Amino acid sequence: MTVLDPTLVDRVSSPPTVGAAVLRKLLRRPTFTVSAAVVLFWFAAPVAVWVFGLDAYGEAGASNQPPGSGHLLGTDDLGRSVAVRVLAGAGPILQVAPTATLLAAIAGTVLGLIAGYHRGGVVDDLLMRSFDIFNALPGIVAVLLVASAFGRSPTTLIISIAIFFAPIIARTVRSAVLVEMGKQYVEAARTQGESTRRILFGELLPNVTPALVVEGTIRLGYAIFVSAGLSFLNLGAQPPSPDWGLVVSQNRIFIQNAWWSVAFPALAIISLVVAINLIADNLKEVLDR
Numbered sequence: 001m002t003v004l005d006p007t008l009v010d011r012v013s014s015p016p017t018v019g020a021a022v023l024r025k026l027l028r029r030p031t032f033t034v035s036a037a038v039v040l041f042w043f044a045a046p047v048a049v050w051v052f053g054l055d056a057y058g059e060a061g062a063s064n065q066p067p068g069s070g071h072l073l074g075t076d077d078l079g080r081s082v083a084v085r086v087l088a089g090a091g092p093i094l095q096v097a098p099t100a101t102l103l104a105a106i107a108g109t110v111l112g113l114i115a116g117y118h119r120g121g122v123v124d125d126l127l128m129r130s131f132d133i134f135n136a137l138p139g140i141v142a143v144l145l146v147a148s149a150f151g152r153s154p155t156t157l158i159i160s161i162a163i164f165f166a167p168i169i170a171r172t173v174r175s176a177v178l179v180e181m182g183k184q185y186v187e188a189a190r191t192q193g194e195s196t197r198r199i200l201f202g203e204l205l206p207n208v209t210p211a212l213v214v215e216g217t218i219r220l221g222y223a224i225f226v227s228a229g230l231s232f233l234n235l236g237a238q239p240p241s242p243d244w245g246l247v248v249s250q251n252r253i254f255i256q257n258a259w260w261s262v263a264f265p266a267l268a269i270i271s272l273v274v275a276i277n278l279i280a281d282n283l284k285e286v287l288d289r
Contacts, residue, residue, distance in 0.1 A: 025286045032282040038275035042268070046091030049084060056080070056088035056242045064258040074260040076251055085242040086264050090272070092231070092243040096154055097223035100161035104223075105216045107166040112173025113200045113208075119178055128174075131167035140226050147235040157236055161226055165219050172215040176208035210287040217280035221273045228269050244269050 026032045049056060059079040060071065067074040073083040115127040134142070146160035180186060181204075189199045230236035231245030239246065244265040251261040 022286055026282055029282050029286075031278050035275035035278040035282070038271055039279065042090040042272050043094060045087040046094070049088045049091075054081075054084045054087070056084045057240050060084070064254065064261070066258075067260050073264050074258070076247075076261040077254055077258065082261055082264055085247060086244070086268050089242040089244040089247060089265055089268065092154075092237045092241055093224055093227050093245070093269075093272075096157050096161070096227045096236075097220060100158045100227075101165065101216060101220045101223045103158065103162035104165035104169055104219060105212065107162065108169025109173050109205070109212060111166065112170035113177055113204055115170065116174040116177025116181065117196070117200055117204070119174075119181065127170070131171060134164055134167045140229060143226055143230065144233070144235065147230055152235055152238065157227060157230060161223050165223065169212070169215050169219060172211055173208055176211040177204055180204055180207050210283075214280055214284045214287065217276060217283060221276040221280065224269070224276070225273055 048054075057080065060081040061075050061079050063075060063077050063079045065071055065075040065079075067082075071081055071083065073081070073086065076082055076085070111127055115124045118124045142164045143157075143160045146163070147156060150156050150160075185203060186199065189203050194203070227236060228243070228245030228248075231241075231243045232249040234246075234249065237243035237246045239250065247265040248262050248269075251258065251265075255262045
């Protein structure tokens with residue numbers, strides 16, 4: 001039986017955490033702080049609309065008024081405030097994307113841990129071939145098919161996005177597990193007779209969490225894009241929702257005469273997705289050091 005160095009085992013088995021030191025490093029990065037501020041702003045925007053009693057559905061003035069002192073971002077074809085609708089429009093997307101990402105992360109983590117732990121075995125082969133089936137189609141195409149077949153409710157969108165993002169997260173977790181499987185703390189846990197469940201969730205999971213956090217953040221950005229894309233194609237939110245994708249779709253016919261009713265919700269989508277991707281990049285750079 002292999003004799004293990006207890007000091008080495010203790011050091012390796014201590015799970016890496018995103019602690020105060022990592023947070024300080026992130027906050028020293030301008031791209032992270034600005035991106036985090038953008039994300040927080042959009043999460044707070046629908047709450048502010050509700051708190052201040054702003055009306056995202058009622059007429060606020062004449063139709064298609066350009067941005068000005070009366071209406072900061074102008075009005076749409078029905079005279080509704082574009083500014084208020086852009087603020088409120090973050091709500092529908094942020095109800096779907098984070099929930100779908102969370103479900104995908106949970107399912108993908110469990111499947112990835114199991115596949116990595118049983119690498120080269122029957123369980124691993126079955127899971128990997130199943131992932132290949134889901135990855136045969138681009139994610140947005142697969143989600144479109146599910147949404148078309150089973151309806152346009154937020155629950156359907158959440159489940160469909162989660163189903164097709166889970167295998168991607170599972171592959172990332174599996175790769176991280178394969179790296180960890182060669183380390184002595186795993187052998188020590190096996191030697192001590194720890195159960196498979198304890199090894200998976202007590203030993204391996206804390207050590208693959210950094211990779212999971214980065215991948216989950218990336219998937220969140222994609223989920224927002226997919227959610228907005230489905231609404232644009234009339235497979236997501238329905239009128240009179242201020243959902244950004246739906247608003248862009250409804251107002252694109254006015255783009256030459258009332259560009260602001262399309263440009264500002266489109267810029268909102270871009271700002272949120274780019275900010276989340278920059279956060280993911282910063283997390284990866286800091287956690288990989």
